Amino acid sequence: MILTGLFDVMTRLIRVPEDGGATFWMPPQGSTIAGEVDWLFNFILGISVVFFVLIVAVMMVFVVKYRRREGRETASPSPSNNTLLEITWMAISIMLVVIIFFFGFKSYLNISTPPANAYEIQVAGQKWDWSFTYPNGYVDQDLHVPADRPVELVMTSVDVIHSFYVPAFRVKMDVVPGRFTKTWFEATMPGEYDIFCAEYCGTGHSDMSAMVIVHTSGEFGPWLEKASNFLLTMTPEEGGRKLYEIRGCQQCHSVDGGPRTGPTFFKMFGKEETLADGSIITVDEAYIRESVLEPNAKVVAGFEPVMPTYQGRLRDDEIAALTAYMRSLDGKMGEE
Amino acid sequence: MAEGHSAVVTPMSEGASGDNYLTTGKGVLSWLFTLDHKRISVMYMVAILSSFLFGGMFALLVRTEMLTPGATIMTADTFNKMFTLHGVVMIFLFIIPGIPAALGNFVLPLMLGAKDVALPRLNLLGFWCWLTGATVCMVSIVVGAVDTGWTFYAPYSTTTGTAVVSMTLGALILGFSSILTGLNFIVTIHTMRPEGMTWFKMPLFVWSLYSTAIIQVLATPVLGITLLLLIAERTLGVGIFDPALGGDPVLYQHFFWFYSHPAVYIMILPAMGIISELVSVFSGKHIFGYKFIAWSSVAIAVFSFLGWGHHMFTSGQSPLVNVIFSALVFGVAIPSSLMVFNWLATMYKGAISLAAPMLYVLAFLFLFSIGGLTGLFLGALSTNIHLHDTYFAVAHFHYLMFGGTVIAFLGGIHYWWPKMFGRMYSEFWARISAALIFVGFNLTFFTLFVMGSHGMPRRYYNYLEVFKPYQQASTVGSYLLGLGFMIMAYYLAQSLLKGEKAPENPWGGASLEWETASPPISRNFEHEMIGLDPYDINALELSSDSGSYIRKDPSSILLTQAGGE
Numbered sequence: 003m004i005l006t007g008l009f010d011v012m013t014r015l016i017r018v019p020e021d022g023g024a025t026f027w028m029p030p031q032g033s034t035i036a037g038e039v040d041w042l043f044n045f046i047l048g049i050s051v052v053f054f055v056l057i058v059a060v061m062m063v064f065v066v067k068y069r070r071r072e073g074r075e076t077a078s079p080s081p082s083n084n085t086l087l088e089i090t091w092m093a094i095s096i097m098l099v100v101i102i103f104f105f106g107f108k109s110y111l112n113i114s115t116p117p118a119n120a121y122e123i124q125v126a127g128q129k130w131d132w133s134f135t136y137p138n139g140y141v142d143q144d145l146h147v148p149a150d151r152p153v154e155l156v157m158t159s160v161d162v163i164h165s166f167y168v169p170a171f172r173v174k175m176d177v178v179p180g181r182f183t184k185t186w187f188e189a190t191m192p193g194e195y196d197i198f199c200a201e202y203c204g205t206g207h208s209d210m211s212a213m214v215i216v217h218t219s220g221e222f223g224p225w226l227e228k229a230s231n232f233l234l235t236m237t238p239e240e241g242g243r244k245l246y247e248i249r250g251c252q253q254c255h256s257v258d259g260g261p262r263t264g265p266t267f268f269k270m271f272g273k274e275e276t277l278a279d280g281s282i283i284t285v286d287e288a289y290i291r292e293s294v295l296e297p298n299a300k301v302v303a304g305f306e307p308v309m310p311t312y313q314g315r316l317r318d319d320e321i322a323a324l325t326a327y328m329r330s331l332d333g334k335m336g337e338e
Numbered sequence: 339m340a341e342g343h344s345a346v347v348t349p350m351s352e353g354a355s356g357d358n359y360l361t362t363g364k365g366v367l368s369w370l371f372t373l374d375h376k377r378i379s380v381m382y383m384v385a386i387l388s389s390f391l392f393g394g395m396f397a398l399l400v401r402t403e404m405l406t407p408g409a410t411i412m413t414a415d416t417f418n419k420m421f422t423l424h425g426v427v428m429i430f431l432f433i434i435p436g437i438p439a440a441l442g443n444f445v446l447p448l449m450l451g452a453k454d455v456a457l458p459r460l461n462l463l464g465f466w467c468w469l470t471g472a473t474v475c476m477v478s479i480v481v482g483a484v485d486t487g488w489t490f491y492a493p494y495s496t497t498t499g500t501a502v503v504s505m506t507l508g509a510l511i512l513g514f515s516s517i518l519t520g521l522n523f524i525v526t527i528h529t530m531r532p533e534g535m536t537w538f539k540m541p542l543f544v545w546s547l548y549s550t551a552i553i554q555v556l557a558t559p560v561l562g563i564t565l566l567l568l569i570a571e572r573t574l575g576v577g578i579f580d581p582a583l584g585g586d587p588v589l590y591q592h593f594f595w596f597y598s599h600p601a602v603y604i605m606i607l608p609a610m611g612i613i614s615e616l617v618s619v620f621s622g623k624h625i626f627g628y629k630f631i632a633w634s635s636v637a638i639a640v641f642s643f644l645g646w647g648h649h650m651f652t653s654g655q656s657p658l659v660n661v662i663f664s665a666l667v668f669g670v671a672i673p674s675s676l677m678v679f680n681w682l683a684t685m686y687k688g689a690i691s692l693a694a695p696m697l698y699v700l701a702f703l704f705l706f707s708i709g710g711l712t713g714l715f716l717g718a719l720s721t722n723i724h725l726h727d728t729y730f731a732v733a734h735f736h737y738l739m740f741g742g743t744v745i746a747f748l749g750g751i752h753y754w755w756p757k758m759f760g761r762m763y764s765e766f767w768a769r770i771s772a773a774l775i776f777v778g779f780n781l782t783f784f785t786l787f788v789m790g791s792h793g794m795p796r797r798y799y800n801y802l803e804v805f806k807p808y809q810q811a812s813t814v815g816s817y818l819l820g821l822g823f824m825i826m827a828y829y830l831a832q833s834l835l836k837g838e839k840a841p842e843n844p845w846g847g848a849s850l851e852w853e854t855a856s857p858p859i860s861r862n863f864e865h866e867m868i869g870l871d872p873y874d875i876n877a878l879e880l881s882s883d884s885g886s887y888i889r890k891d892p893s894s895i896l897l898t899q900a901g902g903e
Contacts, residue, residue, distance in 0.1 A: 050712070068685065068686070077621065079687075091679045099672070103664060103668050105720075165652060167727070169724070172724040174652045200652075200728070204485070
């Protein structure tokens with residue numbers, strides 16, 4: 003009775019719903035490998051539950067049955083070793099871990115080997131945001147991918163170690179400065195999934211998140227086309243604002259005067275600023291351009307020299323659009 | 339060596355006049371410069387439990403911050419410093435020295451029937467190293483708290499603007515304390531065993547301390563080298579780990595885990611030794627499978643050196659290396675599961691007493707099983723990729739380190755407390771506190787498994803709204819834990835002040851530490867001992883008038899030709 007009840011609870015806890023939705027233990031399954039990983043997770047969970055219940059049940063039975071009490075002050079005679087039992091127990095343990103190792107190894111081969119026809123996206127991690135560069139040079143803050151097509155990520159970091167983690171895809175790979183690391187996945191369901199940074203990287207570590215947006219395979223091409231050409235279709239101010247949002251500026255620079263890691267852009271253009279060495283400069287096009295390309299050359303007093311360079315990562319027309327956006331933040335225009 | 343002893347050996351009349359190691363010699367200096375292993379052990383105990391208090395308060399602050407997403411009581415930077423301090427204090431100041439230096443130091447020579455450890459001056463030097471290292475760490479906390487996490491991963495640790503250099507210097511000095519303790523124990527076990535005590539007649543706690551000592555001596559220098567390289571990089575700008583200087587950050591991880599993977603067995607092995615002692619005594623029965631447990635502890639020490647790469651499956655190291663390490667790291671599961679089997683078998687047909695130390699044994703079996711089994715998820719490659727650096731790993735680690743080591747440490751404290759201080763404690767409050775700790779612990783950390791497998795990364799200040807109920811349950815659990823420890827502090831303090839006087843052997847243990855007064859005299863034993871089977875529980879019986887277990891044949895334990903010395 004108790005056993006069947008327990009079995010019932012167990013199956014409910016380790017059941018994987020048909021639709022790939024979230025379970026008690028696991029997030030939804032969003033990639034081709036998620037099913038395999040979850041299968042192994044549940045397999046180990048099953049073994050663990052059986053052994054845990056066995057250990058605790060035996061322990062409880064012994065405690066109740068052999069409890070020291072009136073009439074049972076001393077132990078009953080029983081052997082203090084049994085090599086056959088020990089060897090049997092060892093053999094069972096070895097067998098189980100070999101099986102677990104084998105399944106882990108088997109699915110790991112699939113996880114670590116991208117298919118040859120994968121669509122390649124470059125990933126850069128930096129304190130504390132992500133940027134994803136598409137084959138045509140377009141850069142986005144979120145990762146847009148087509149469903150049902152393998153996507154390979156080639157990743158590196160600008161500063162310290164980060165780790166690219168999408169729980170729904172069961173994919174994680176460190177993003178290491180001075181190295182390129184790779185991972186891949188094939189998304190199965192259109193939708194939006196969280197990207198986390200899993201390797202501790204300082205103040206903004208827990209806010210270093212982004213989304214994976216999975217498009218149906220027909221929608222992805224048109225989306226990329228439209229997204230890539232936004233500077234052509236928008237005013238410089240609007241384009242600059244989009245760049246501000248997607249290229250990582252907003253992690254450290256506010257546009258409402260509020261304090262962040264770097265100076266606010268609000269009413270910054272044309273302002274006189276005191277630098278760390280005491281000299282005074284005026285914020286103009288030249289200073290902004292220099293600060294984007296060589297951020298730590300002239301740091302405003304009171305701020306740390308922590309901004310990574312955008313040399314080679316922002317084109318001239320993009321810097322111009324950003325400058326136009328900063329100029330527009332003069333407090334005179336209504337907030338959009 | 340003999341001279342080392344003479345400094346603390348007191349006249350023969352000591353035992354008769356009721357003096358013991360606590361009362362022989364007065365004043366602070368008689369403690370700070372003592373060569374008596376028992377006094378050094380008590381100083382370690384005070385120091386280590388103070389560290390535990392600090393580490394625990396940092397943990398409670400971290401848990402309180404996690405009550406809500408975003409800011410609750412502190413900024414992100416403060417939070418990062420808090421979990422770093424929690425980790426550094428708990429790992430380097432508390433749990434690595436914990437059982438060997440505080441309990442092992444006291445019990446090991448007594449278990450060998452010896453007057454002291456083989457190298458008492460080295461023992462004192464080890465304590466001073468600990469104090470110096472701990473002071474350096476505390477100073478770095480005051481002048482500029484470190485925010486790297488206890489792992490000090492480069493290049494974050496080589497570039498952050500906090501006091502990493504002094505903190506790592508502190509950890510380096512603490513490492514020397516650990517090496518000295520290990521070295522001393524190895525020499526002691528090789529040279530100071532009494533007549534009759536062959537290797538396979540040593541108590542299993544001694545076996546576990548021996549295995550631990552081997553790891554301490556062989557692995558800790560690598561940590562020292564790593565931390566020195568880190569300091570060299572930060573102060574001299576030598577490119578070793580930071581790619582900006584031409585270094586390799588993954589190299590740091592190899593170095594770090596080459597020490598820190600064995601280090602988790604420095605933490606757990608002595609705990610396993612305590613459980614072996616306790617489960618036999620409180621089952622009133624000989625330990626089951628003595629040789630298998632003894633060899634298992636050695637096997638764990640060997641395997642501990644082969645598993646470091648399993649912390650790095652997502653680091654970018656080659657998939658082939660990952661596969662090899664995954665295979666190797668499973669090796670440690672075999673001796674560990676064998677121990678659990680033998681502990682259970684020891685209880686079979688026993689006369690199980692549920693005194694406080696045994697409650698900790700039961701809690702240990704429950705929690706250690708969960709900790710060990712969840713290790714299977716992290717050893718397997720594909721599940722590791724998903725679970726690495728999430729709360730799942732944090733929960734697994736705490737189930738082994740707290741549910742395993744700390745619980746066994748508490749069991750050991752409750753077991754040897756009457757011997758150490760000659761006083762009993764309130765059994766009633768001990769049970770209440772053990773129950774609170776058990777419930778609080780599970781509430782705090784089981785919730786972390788569920789969050790972790792859902793993808794909640796560790797060391798996160800902010801988190802998704804869906805995790806809020808789990809986070810809050812966990813925080814409530816941590817408060818229960820804190821309450822359990824407050825009760826423990828209360829009844830142990832009360833025991834010291836006005837506890838009932840403890841008999842020589844309140845539990846019926848057959849190992850040699852129970853053959854002397856509680857608390858022991860300075861030179862430990864009145865007579866020279868011989869080593870008999872330390873688990874021959876049947877050789878003792880409860881004496882109804884003294885409340886102490888005594889040997890049915892009192893002369894059996896004495897070395898006959900030198901009986902009266």
